[in-house]
Amino acid sequence: MASLAIYEFLPKKLCLSRNLTPQNHTIKSHLSPSSIRFFSTSPRWNLRVSEFSSSDFNSLKVNQNRLMDTIHHTCQWGTGQRWGDTPTETGMKRLALTDSDKSARDWFVSETQSLGCKTTIDAMGNIFAVRPGLNNDAPPTYAGSHLDTQPSGGRYDGILGIVAGLEMLRVLNENWVETEYPVGVVNWTNEEGARFPISMVSSAVWAHQIPLEQAHNLKEVGSGTATQKSELQKIGYLGSTPAAHTSIPLSAHFELHIEQGPILETSSSLIGIVTGVQAYKWFTITVTGKDTHTGTTPFATRADAMLTASKMILQSHRIATKHGGLASTGILNLEPGSTNTVPGIVRFSLDIRSGKDEVVEAMEKEVREVFAKIARGENVDGLNDGCTDGKPCIVDITTDSDSKAVKFHEDCIGCVRDAAGGLFGEKTEELTRELASGAGHDSVNTSKVCPTSMIFVPSKDGVSHNPAEYTKPEDCATGAQVLLGAVLRYDRLRKDRGE
Template identity: 40%
Template sequence: MTLYLDRDRLVATMEEQATYGATEDGGLHRLALTEADREIRDWFVDQLRAADLSVRIDEFGNIFGRREGSDPDAPPVLLGSHLDSQPNGGIYDGALGVVAALEFVRTLNDEDIETTHPVEVVNWTNEEGSRFQPAMQGSGVWAGVHDITAERAKTDDDGSMLCEALDSIGYHGTAPAAPNTEYDAYLELHVEQGPKLAEASADVGVVTGIVGFTWGRVTFYGEADHSGPTPMHRRSDAFVAAADLITAIRRIPGTLGDQTVGTVGYVHAEPNSINVIPGEVTVTWGFRDPDDRIVEQAYQQVLTEAEHAAQREGVDYETEERMRASAVSFPDRPVDAVRQAAETLDTRSLELVSGAGHDATHLTSVCDTGMVFAVSEGGKSHSPSEFTSSDDCYEASNVLANAALRLRLKRQSEPGLQFS
């Protein structure tokens, strides 16, 4: 049995979701637990109900839609991703996975296909981690990786608590933020956010695992002073120390491995005036690699480099690791299901490890987990220039749907269910 989704409806739904939090340059500004996030959540719940799914919202705002199977005791297969975005991000990141999962259950309804196992569609809270840290927060709480009390107390840069923001948009649900049953599998479709598929002329990615990473920040404490009368030898410039660390973070990956990457994505200076020597500067680090040992080496190197930078400039400093995620390898069963689905659909595929973190990272502790990647043209993501063609969205969504069918959604012994 091969399932083909409704291409026009899939594309129209992608276009519709992109209107919530749309920016003038064609991007998306839909930060977690903001008004734009409330609007897309309302839209998503309406879509779930229109597809005759029962809706469940948990205490961390994760939203589930459930389509029952013929065996009420069978463990569900879960599909989805996230609807929040980066600041001024793209319209495909996360959203394609949610829309594809929604279109899958719509097509099951259209074709009057009764699955043995229930199917659930999910939108995870705050995957991006741009407003509240850490990233993949909702799935981490649900999977038991993070403590819900501690995560609900997190604050954004304006001092707003996550629990208050969740209440303000009306998505503090009543269901426990934890699996309410055993789950059979989780599948997530996502845009690659990198260039490998396009460079290999592949149509979809069969994801075999996800890199590990460390996120953190270093704050340097110097002495704010007048930029004119203060002699150079009398300065304790926090920004000079920060600049030294920034260049070190750029160099560290080259000392470790050909798959290691390092990024400084955030800098904040106080008092941030052209006429004042910076007295306090915070910079972030981010390192990723498929090998957790290399991630740890990068972390240790950044601590050493921060100390040296502070000593050279005569300033104090403190460090804080904000998030650490171990690399994961997906089990054979879901990877095989994705691989075989691509073969059945005669879709050119490439096996690869994800260089970005995804909610699937946390789901590996709950059930068999796999991912499908769609092509990112130019490898661009987290910006308005992020682009995945309608054809690529459709091909990857069909692979997701057919991989889900292979994951025991119907009993293999049932008449008429044959995979070739």
């Protein structure tokens, strides 16, 4: 019975054009005959994943040109700023739940349905497209990512993961591969948080991390009055299925994504095997001194909030270096803000990160101790050498965000590792790199309720959230190939352990 399900979804034209029946099928030369069998319940042959050999896995090839053509095809909706001369050298501006996002969503639904998928839309507009397997009583194994972009974004962040999922479906279909369990592709709503300012908000609702009402009532940034709910209704994507992992369970979630950093490029690696997501803490540091005239106030009587903040920013970098973590200041505001007034107040952001929670905690402890010393005027690590001692400032540190480290699931990581190994052979060690994601992704939310891992491909110059964001076609294809291999290996793993 289970395999019958596939007939309901396999597109008719595919059956007809290839005219595949047990009587007249031809064996594709790159597939080993041993992996081809006739299912008892099926009028024709299929490739059954649980019986794949290693070489069978490698014989299933994604189509690089089709993958890239599809990526660029989808970029007709929300085309952004031009950065080069060729037709595809533009960025993207496809904010969540806008008309261009609706167009991309309509295309995704239509395309997955034409590939035989059943699509479900939940109350957050997340779209789940499922290609049935032999046993459809268990939840699908998903590839997922997002189609929305930053206002000044590129063609790869999120989009690559969705289109690679679609390419996976196409490869499965064209090779008549039958998975043990259903396989799906999910498009998560508003991953970027650019228009409605909570990132990964819809996977968070699905994973029961944020209440639906809060997400529905989230207003767009700026002076508009639109909410996520009003815009979901407006574009016709307010689904009737609850946005909940209990309603729409995932067996696993694999996400192919551009790295958005320079690690792979710098180390000449092609695939990042993502073992988790860094822990981070965000702080607002307020340094209060006294605003005084730059011309009339000697150094000795100043409480210079900007000079003090400069020492703190430098020292936070030293602390992070010592602990092997990261520390960054991306926002800084000062008051009153006049060339001839020593600032009385400086507020700056501090973002500290590490793959390990305990390292973040240790860095925070040291930052708090050291910033207090710097504010008091103590000479920390020679910062005050050659300076004039001034008056003390006051420092206040508030915690804005606290995100614990995420450890992805060993089973999923293993499938990614195996898929990369199958592809690269003895060059695997050279061409892959295990790393923790520095950025947040929907996979952080899925990892809380189902086995999850991610695959990274190189970002040119580490650039992302920028029109010039770029990943080479062959690197995109390699990523899609590993995604396909990982999903199929996970399908086999589920069968092996008898789910």
